[in-house]
Amino acid sequence: MNDPVKIDHCARVLHALAAPERLRIVQFLRDGARNVTQIAEMLQTQAVNVSHHMSVLRQAELVRSQKKGRFVLYSLEPGVLDSISGTEGINLNLGCCRLDLPSDELPDAN
Secondary structure, three states, X not given: OOOOOOHHHXXXXXXXXXXXXXXXHHHHHOOOOEEHHHHHHHHOOOHHHHHHHHHHHHHOOOEEEEEEOOEEEEEEOOXXXXXXXXXXXXXXEOOOOEEEEOXXXXXXXX
């Protein structure tokens, strides 16, 4: 069966964004590349937790990593963010659908 929506990919991406921490990471990365330490400080959690979240986001093809010296910088994959005029916040292009995130900070996961 020809599936233009690519259901498996869509399910993987939606699953990756199901955790509030990962939504906050995506929102944080919209301003540019960050390392695990910076992301951990923003989330107020341990780096090991961030590493797990980044692995999930990488597998879902939402973020990419690049080694810079002793750090790994994470950034959003090109095309993940859409800017649609007349909307506030950010628009995530998931390929199968779009997700609007408010410009205000997402609620704490705690």
